[in-house]
Amino acid sequence: MKNIAILCSGGDVSGMNAALKRFVEYSIGKGLRPYFVDHGFDGLIDNNIYEACYSDVAGIISRGGTKIHSSRSKRFMEQSYRKQAIDNLKSHNIGYLVVLGGDGSFKGMQALSDESEGLSFAGIPATIDNDIAGTEYCLGVDTALNVIKYAIDSIRDTASSFSRAFVIEAMGRESGYLALVSALTSGAEMCLIPEIPYDLDNYKSCFQKQRIEGRDYFIAVVSEALKNSEEVAQWFEEELGVESRITVLGHIQRGGNTTVYDRLMAFHFVTQAINGLLEGNKSSVICYGDGGFNHKKIEEVAYKKYQINPELLKLGREFGCHI
Numbered sequence: 001m002k003n004i005a006i007l008c009s010g011g012d013v014s015g016m017n018a019a020l021k022r023f024v025e026y027s028i029g030k031g032l033r034p035y036f037v038d039h040g041f042d043g044l045i046d047n048n049i050y051e052a053c054y055s056d057v058a059g060i061i062s063r064g065g066t067k068i069h070s071s072r073s074k075r076f077m078e079q080s081y082r083k084q085a086i087d088n089l090k091s092h093n094i095g096y097l098v099v100l101g102g103d104g105s106f107k108g109m110q111a112l113s114d115e116s117e118g119l120s121f122a123g124i125p126a127t128i129d130n131d132i133a134g135t136e137y138c139l140g141v142d143t144a145l146n147v148i149k150y151a152i153d154s155i156r157d158t159a160s161s162f163s164r165a166f167v168i169e170a171m172g173r174e175s176g177y178l179a180l181v182s183a184l185t186s187g188a189e190m191c192l193i194p195e196i197p198y199d200l201d202n203y204k205s206c207f208q209k210q211r212i213e214g215r216d217y218f219i220a221v222v223s224e225a226l227k228n229s230e231e232v233a234q235w236f237e238e239e240l241g242v243e244s245r246i247t248v249l250g251h252i253q254r255g256g257n258t259t260v261y262d263r264l265m266a267f268h269f270v271t272q273a274i275n276g277l278l279e280g281n282k283s284s285v286i287c288y289g290d291g292g293f294n295h296k297k298i299e300e301v302a303y304k305k306y307q308i309n310p311e312l313l314k315l316g317r318e319f320g321c322h323i
C-alpha cells in the first residue's frame with residue numbers, strides 16, 4: 001500500500017475542508033493510505049504528520065478554514081529545513097504529496113520536488129485571490145465572492161438610508177479579480193483595481209448628473225492593492241459633497257460556509273490530483289480552463305504572472321461613466 005499526504009499552505013480558503021474529505025475518501029477507495037500534515041510546510045518540518053481516517057473528515061464539508069491548519073513558513077525558504085521535511089515524509093513512507101495553496105506554495109513544492117527523489121507532488125490552486133497563472137479557477141473564490149456579495153448588499157441598505165458613499169475595500173493582494181467581479185455583480189458605481197488605470201475626475205460630472213437625476217448613494221469597490229480607500233472617500237466628500245464611509249472587508253472574505261460550487265470544485269481538483277499521481281505525474285499543478293481540467297508543470301504556473309480574463313477587464317473599463 002502506498003502512502004499519500006496532503007497539506008494546506010498560504011491563505012486558507014473555504015473549500016479546503018471539502019477537499020480534505022474527498023482526499024481521505026478517494027485515497028482509501030484507490031487503495032492508498034491517507035496522511036494529514038498539520039500546519040502546512042511548518043508541519044512538514046516539525047513532523048506533524050499523521051494517518052487520517054473517515055472520522056477525521058466527518059461533518060467538515062460545510063466549514064470554512066482548514067481542519068489541518070495552514071501556515072506561511074519562513075523556515076521552508078531554507079534548504080536545510082526542506083531536507084528535514086523530505087526526511088520526515090520518507091520516515092512515514094509517503095510517496096505522494098498533495099499541496100493546497102497559491103503560487104508561493106507551489107514554489108515551495110517545486111523546491112521539494114527538485115531536492116527529493118522518489119516523491120511525487122500535485123498542487124491544487126487554492127486562494128481567494130484567484131490569481132494563479134494557467135488556471136481560470138482557484139478553490140475558494142466562489143465562496144469569497146459570495147461573502148463579499150452579502151456584505152455589499154448589506155452595506156447598500158445603510159448607504160441608501162443615509163444617502164452616503166461607501167468605499168468598500170476587497171482583498172486580492174496585487175490582483176483586482178475579487179474587487180472587479182464583486183463590483184460587477186453588485187451593481188457598484190465605481191470599481192478601482194490595479195489592472196485598470198483610473199482618474200477620479202473622470203467620474204465627477206457623470207456622478208453629479210446622476211445626483212441631480214435622483215441618485216443619493218454610491219458604492220465604490222476598490223482593491224486592497226491600491227491602498228487608496230481614504231483618498232476615494234475624501235474625493236466623494238470634497239468633490240461631490242456626499243458623506244462617505246470606508247468598509248475594509250478584511251478576513252471575513254476568507255471564511256464562511258462553503259458554496260456548492262466550491263464543494264464540487266474541491267471534489268474534482270482532488271480527484272484529478274490523485275489520478276494524476278497514480279498515473280505517474282511527478283510534479284504538476286491541476287488547472288481548470290475551457291470547462292475541463294489539465295495538469296501543468298509547476299514552473300508554468302508558479303512563475304508566471306496571472307492576467308485577469310480580457311472580457312472581464314473590458315467590463316471593468318466600462319465603470320467610470322465613459323460608456
Ligand SMILES: Nc1ncnc2c1ncn2[C@@H]1O[C@H](COP(=O)(O)OP(=O)(O)O)[C@@H](O)[C@H]1O
Pocket residue numbers: 009010011041071072073074075076077101102103104105106107108109111127
Ligand atoms: N521560493 C520559495 N521557495 C520555497 N518555499 C516557498 C517559496 N515561496 C513560498 N514558499 C513557501 O510557501 C508558503 C506559502 O506562500 P504564500 O506566498 O504565503 O502563499 P500562497 O501559496 O497562497 O501564495 C510560504 O510561506 C513559504 O513557506
Ligand SMILES: O=P(O)(O)OC[C@H]1O[C@](O)(COP(=O)(O)O)[C@@H](O)[C@@H]1O
Pocket residue numbers: 010011012102126127128129171172173224254
Ligand atoms: O492572512 P494574511 O497573512 O494577513 O494575508 C492576507 C492576504 O492573504 C489573502 O487573503 C490570500 O492570499 P494568498 O492566498 O496568496 O495567501 C490576500 O488576499 C491577502 O492580501
